[in-house]
Amino acid sequence: MASTEPTALASSTTSEIGAGTGKTVIHDSVVSKIAGIAAREVTGVYALGGGAARALGAIRNAISSTDLSQGVSVEVGETQVAVDISLVAEYPIELQKVADDVRFAVITAIESLVGMQVTEVNVTVNDVHIPSDDDSTDPAEARVQ
Numbered sequence: 001m002a003s004t005e006p007t008a009l010a011s012s013t014t015s016e017i018g019a020g021t022g023k024t025v026i027h028d029s030v031v032s033k034i035a036g037i038a039a040r041e042v043t044g045v046y047a048l049g050g051g052a053a054r055a056l057g058a059i060r061n062a063i064s065s066t067d068l069s070q071g072v073s074v075e076v077g078e079t080q081v082a083v084d085i086s087l088v089a090e091y092p093i094e095l096q097k098v099a100d101d102v103r104f105a106v107i108t109a110i111e112s113l114v115g116m117q118v119t120e121v122n123v124t125v126n127d128v129h130i131p132s133d134d135d136s137t138d139p140a141e142a143r144v145q
Contacts, residue, residue, distance in 0.1 A: 028076045031114055032069035035083050035121075038109035039072065042101045044093035046129035048072065050086050080117045081110060086124040091131070099123040 006027040039045055048071030073084040083106055089098045103121040110118050 026114055028074055029069060031076055031081055031110060031116070032072045032074045034109050034113055035074060035085065035106045036069045036072040038105040039085050039087065039102045040068075042098065042105050044090050044098035045087050045102065046090045047088045048085065049088075050126045076116070080119045081114070082119050083110070083121045084124070085121065086126050088127040088129050089125050091128045095125050095128075099125065 006025045036048060039048060050071070071086045075082045085102060085106065087098075087102065089095055102123050106121045107118045110116060
């Protein structure tokens with residue numbers, strides 16, 4: 001769903017110096033990154049992406065290169081954007097609340113930072129993270145840490 005073409009935005013603000021003297025181009029990857037950052041900041045979001053995307057993200061993290069748009073797909077038009085986000089939620093936080101909070105955060109971030117109208121934010125909860133899953137029961141794994 002992610003488009004690779006940059007998006008040109010017409011400035012609606014005329015009170016700023018230089019307004020109307022050119023066009024602003026915001027690449028779709030920037031919109032995707034902003035949505036990813038906003039979603040990650042929501043309480044109850046453990047991680048973004050599905051299993052394969054998170055595995056690739058773990059490799060990126062190991063080499064200190066985080067993909068902030070992991071699990072986010074955007075479809076950008078002239079003045080509107082639609083967003084699809086897949087995530088892993090924290091247990092026991094209410095999943096509908098997490099999804100609603102992600103929608104609100106993404107819409108707020110894109111509309112305020114990018115200046116585009118968000119037509120929809122589709123949230124897919126791929127998994128639930130249980131804090132006890134982080135505890136290592138294998139003595140060999142405990143030694144590696």
